[in-house]
Amino acid sequence: MPRILVVEDEKNILELVRFNLEREGYQVLTALDGVRGLELARTEAPDLILLDVMLPEMDGLEVCLELRNDTMTKSIPIIMLSARAEELDRMLGLEMGADDYVTKPFSPRELSAKIKNRLNENKH
Amino acid sequence: MSPVAKPFLGIGWRPLISYFFLFLGFLALAQLYALHKPILWEMGVVIFISAAILAWITYRRLINPIEEMSSIAQDMARGNLEQEIRIFAQDETGDLARSINYLSRELKKNIDDVISEKNKVQAILASMCDGVIAMDNWGRVILVNPIVEKFFGTTQEASKGKNIRRVIRNSDFEKVLNQFLETGRPVQKQIQLMTPEPRLFRVQVTPLMDTGVDGGGMVALLRDFTGRKKLEEMRSEFVANVSHELRTPLTSIKGFTETLLDGALEDAQTTKHFLEIIYVESERLTRLIDELLNLSKIEDHKVAPDWQPVSMHELMERTVAIFKPRAAEKDLNIEVVLPEKLPMVHGDPDMLGQVLINLIDNAVSYTQNGGMIRVSAQSSGDKVKVEVQDNGIGIPEDSISRVFERFYRVDKARSREQGGTGLGLSIVKHIIDVHHGSVQVKSKVGEGSTFTFELPVNGHNTSTVV
Numbered sequence: 001m002p003r004i005l006v007v008e009d010e011k012n013i014l015e016l017v018r019f020n021l022e023r024e025g026y027q028v029l030t031a032l033d034g035v036r037g038l039e040l041a042r043t044e045a046p047d048l049i050l051l052d053v054m055l056p057e058m059d060g061l062e063v064c065l066e067l068r069n070d071t072m073t074k075s076i077p078i079i080m081l082s083a084r085a086e087e088l089d090r091m092l093g094l095e096m097g098a099d100d101y102v103t104k105p106f107s108p109r110e111l112s113a114k115i116k117n118r119l120n121e122n123k124h
Numbered sequence: 125m126s127p128v129a130k131p132f133l134g135i136g137w138r139p140l141i142s143y144f145f146l147f148l149g150f151l152a153l154a155q156l157y158a159l160h161k162p163i164l165w166e167m168g169v170v171i172f173i174s175a176a177i178l179a180w181i182t183y184r185r186l187i188n189p190i191e192e193m194s195s196i197a198q199d200m201a202r203g204n205l206e207q208e209i210r211i212f213a214q215d216e217t218g219d220l221a222r223s224i225n226y227l228s229r230e231l232k233k234n235i236d237d238v239i240s241e242k243n244k245v246q247a248i249l250a251s252m253c254d255g256v257i258a259m260d261n262w263g264r265v266i267l268v269n270p271i272v273e274k275f276f277g278t279t280q281e282a283s284k285g286k287n288i289r290r291v292i293r294n295s296d297f298e299k300v301l302n303q304f305l306e307t308g309r310p311v312q313k314q315i316q317l318m319t320p321e322p323r324l325f326r327v328q329v330t331p332l333m334d335t336g337v338d339g340g341g342m343v344a345l346l347r348d349f350t351g352r353k354k355l356e357e358m359r360s361e362f363v364a365n366v367s368h369e370l371r372t373p374l375t376s377i378k379g380f381t382e383t384l385l386d387g388a389l390e391d392a393q394t395t396k397h398f399l400e401i402i403y404v405e406s407e408r409l410t411r412l413i414d415e416l417l418n419l420s421k422i423e424d425h426k427v428a429p430d431w432q433p434v435s436m437h438e439l440m441e442r443t444v445a446i447f448k449p450r451a452a453e454k455d456l457n458i459e460v461v462l463p464e465k466l467p468m469v470h471g472d473p474d475m476l477g478q479v480l481i482n483l484i485d486n487a488v489s490y491t492q493n494g495g496m497i498r499v500s501a502q503s504s505g506d507k508v509k510v511e512v513q514d515n516g517i518g519i520p521e522d523s524i525s526r527v528f529e530r531f532y533r534v535d536k537a538r539s540r541e542q543g544g545t546g547l548g549l550s551i552v553k554h555i556i557d558v559h560h561g562s563v564q565v566k567s568k569v570g571e572g573s574t575f576t577f578e579l580p581v582n583g584h585n586t587s588t589v590v
Contacts, residue, residue, distance in 0.1 A: 009537060010372055012401050016379040019394075032537065054368070056536055083371035084364060105375040108382055 002119055003027040005046040007037030007063065008081065009055050013104075017050060020108040021115070034058030038066055041073050048118055050111075051098075053082035061096060068097035077118040081106070189217040193224055200224075205232040255325075255346035258332055263288045263301060266332075266341060275319040275346075288344075292317065297327065304329040304342055314349060324349040365531045369412055369546070373405040408543060415547040419530070422475075422554045429472035429558060433582040436501050436508055437466050439473060443480040444499055447488055454493045458484075461500035469508050470582035475555045482548040483512040483575050489542040491516030491572070507561075507578045515572035524567060528553040552577075 004026045008014045011032075018028045029044055031037035034055040041049055041063075049067070053060035060080060067073040080101040099118055102111055189211050196209050205228050211221040249256055255272040259265055265283045268291075273279050276292055283291045289298055296315040304311045310330045316322050325346045332341040380398045389395050421427045444460050451458045469476070480499075487497045491514045498513045519527060523534045531546040533539040539546060556563045556577050567573035 010376075010540070011537070012376040012405060013372070013379070015401070016376060016383065020379075020383060083368040083375070104371045105378040108379050109386070 001025060001027050002047040003029060003044065004048045004050060004115065005029045005031065005037065005040055005044065006050045007031045007034065007040075007055065007060070008050070008052040009033060010052075013052075013081075016108065017111070020112060024112055026115075032056075034060065034063045038063050041067055041076065042070070045072070046076065047122070048115060049076055049078045050115075051078055051080050053080060053084065064096045064098055075122075077122055079111075079114060079118060185213065185215065186217060189213070189221065193217075193221055197224060200228050200231075205229075205235070254348075255344075257288060257344040257346070258341060259288050259344070260341040261305065265291060272346065275317075275323070275348075277320075294318070300327050300329055301342070301344070317346075324353050362530065366416065369531060370409065373409045373412070376405040377402050377409070404543075408545070411543070412545045412547075415545050415551065418478075419547055419551055419554065422551070422558060425558075429475055431470060431472060433468035434471045434473045434476055435466070435468055436476070436510060436579075437462055439477055440480060440499055440501060440510070443477060443484060446481070447484050450488055451497070454488065454491070454495075456488060456491060456493070456495050456497055458497045458499065461498060463502055465503070466501055467503050467508060467581040469559075469579040471559050471579060475558070476579075479552050479555050479577065480510075480512075482552050486548060486575075487512055487514040487516065487573070489544070490514070490538075495572075503581070504578075506581050508581060509576060509578050511574060511576045513572065513574040518569040518571055518573055519565070519567040520569055524565060527565060528563075 004021055006014060006017050006021070006028060008017065008030075009032050014030055014032070018030060021028050029040055029046060031040050035057045037049075037051065037055070038058065040046070051060045051063060055063070060082070064078055064080070067076065067078065077099045078097065080098045081104065082101065083104040100114055102114060192211070193209055196207060199207065208225050208228070209221040211218055213221075249267075249269040252269060252271065255275060256267070256269040257265065257272055258267040265286055265288055268278065268280055268283050278291050288301070294315070294317050296313075297317060300311050300313050300315065308331065310328065312326065312328045314324060314326050317325050326349050328345040328347070330343050330345070332343045380402050384395060384398055440460055440462065444458055447458060484497070484499065491497060496515050499511070500513070501508060501510045503509075519534055523532075526532045527534065528549050530550045532550075533544065533546045552575075553563055556579075559579055561577055561579040563575065563577040565573060565575050
């Protein structure tokens with residue numbers, strides 16, 4: 001079963017994502033802030049990371065950069081989550097290393113589809 | 125109307141009458157000559173005396189006044205239009221003098237009109253908040269207004285006739301001018317100029333018509349955008365923040381609804397839990413919209429405060445009563461400390477009630493169970509000072525200066541748990557500002573926070589403890 005790390009500080013949104021991913025059969029790891037998220041990404045080596053941009057302690061942008069600069073976590077697919085679409089464009093445009101993004105409010109089904117695509121792509 | 129009398133038969137009546145008298149004189153002489161046959165020397169004496177009298181009359185009535193008029197006319201040409209020719213004779217010279225006086229008066233009036241028009245234009249240019257530079261087609265300054273003088277440390281006298289490129293040394297500005305000169309069409313551009321500190325200007329160059337200078341010229345209008353740019357940035361940041369704040373609860377509402385529709389409804393307990401989240405988030409959305417509207421109304425001065433004498437004493441008692449049940453739940457002790465006499469303040473009771481609600485709500489939210497909240501007021505000089513003090517979790521030092529910012533939260537997660545919108549204190553700040561008061565905060569992590577605001581007293585009314 002693929003393992004997915006969700007880094008999101010909004011508890012309700014975290015619960016929403018977790019419920020839907022678990023229903024799809026994924027194993028879900030969660031973190032409420034950037035520092036904890038980075039730590040889990042390194043120790044647990046998840047198959048995919050869902051990363052919110054506005055995070056306490058360390059924002060999603062920094063976490064993304066750190067993950068890409070580390071050989072251990074370099075190839076883990078990252079999907080960014082944010083309520084600010086222009087911010088996500090910047091993340092991809094500046095090649096922060098995110099693979100895809102989803103803007104809030106999102107449809108859980110759309111998110112699941114994007115995750116599936118990323119995981120399949122990574123397999124090949 | 126001209127003071128000169130109308131001519132008679134195109135000649136004027138005086139020459140006709142003079143001619144008539146001369147004719148009579150000659151007729152008399154001819155008669156005398158026929159009667160007495162006078163000798164030559166007698167004739168000579170009579171003619172000499174007549175000629176002398178005629179010359180004297182001509183000098184007095186014609187040459188002298190013309191010389192005087194000529195000298196005064198020359199003086200007028202040098203610009204002295206204040207004097208008048210004082211010749212009142214009822215003849216042609218008198219008419220000429222009156223005409224010259226009339227000319228001088230009209231000239232003076234016209235010049236005064238032109239000067240007052242020029243002063244008006246100058247006053248308008250001086251009171252404009254945009255910089256104005258008029259130049260000829262070679263870029264030589266014709267005129268700069270005081271704003272340009274101030275920004276670029278020059279003066280009208282110093283820059284007149286100088287090339288503008290030497291007054292404002294900036295390659296972007298030069299490019300704008302060149303672009304105008306090449307195309308002849310108005311140019312508008314935002315550029316940064318050093319004044320000497322960098323300022324953002326919107327420069328607009330348009331053709332200058334009809335200057336009397338050959339080939340016309342151009343006018344550059346410089347509008348300072350520095351402040352506006354900052355405002356625009358703040359505004360767009362605020363819009364982005366609002367969008368983020370609105371999208372967050374919407375994400376939960378939309379996501380959980382879709383999840384339920386997708387089949388999670390089978391489990392009754394999960395369904396109830398999700399519906400509760402949807403309800404809480406929609407409440408949060410409502411509160412957020414209400415507070416945003418509130419804030420915008422106060423900020424834009426759309427709603428004029430309902431000014432009246434307000435008894436803070438009554439308002440505090442009433443507001444604290446609202447929080448009693450919630451405080452009891454958390455086992456918090458809320459204490460109201462009021463002096464016997466408290467002057468009325470000048471304010472809007474609803475707005476001031478909102479201030480107390482927001483401050484006490486924060487105190488209740490951020491104080492642990494069993495804590496203490498003290499709401500007190502005292503009169504100090506011509507002000508009333510109100511304090512909301514708690515012994516709760518406090519605010520970290522680096523956050524204290526930011527708590528009144530919109531959407532700033534010391535602890536986002538905790539604020540969400542408490543149902544905070546991040547706008548409460550910024551509303552407090554705005555209301556107190558509208559009331560010409562001041563608000564301060566003192567706090568220490570782990571020891572609690574004290575919010576203090578001061579309001580001006582309304583006249584001499586006092587409210588006493590009942």
